[in-house]
Amino acid sequence: MEEKVKISMLCEFYGTLLTEKQYEFINDYYNNDLSLSEIAENNDITRQAVRDIIKKGEKKLFEYEEKLMFMEKILKQEEVIENAVSKLTKMQKEYSDKKIVNTIEEIKKQLDYILYKS
Secondary structure, X not given: OOHHHHHHHHHHHHHHHOOHXXXXXXHHHHHOOOOHHHHHHHHOOOHHHHHHHHHHHHHHHHHHHXXXXXXXXXXXXXXXXXXXXHHHHHHHHHOOOHHHHHHHHHHHHXXXXXXXXX
């Protein structure tokens, strides 16, 4: 997974555990695509100060993930659900019994709800 995407996701999971400035700057940098200079200008501080705050925040995010492994668990669950939906879709195409096809469709809907309910 690309580093920027990983940090953005970690910020989604653990952002509330960061300081307000760490969260704000990481969010601006990774999700709102602002440069260090733009963030510095918006907050009336130096570019280096912004970089330091972001780096400290990133370090905290990785520490939280190392201890809690929340993102890893979520990604693994998504992988398992997507695999199950794929197998159900294959089964659905192979069977002609209307009751089985409807049951498979209902299971797929429930799994999709779990996967995309955010």
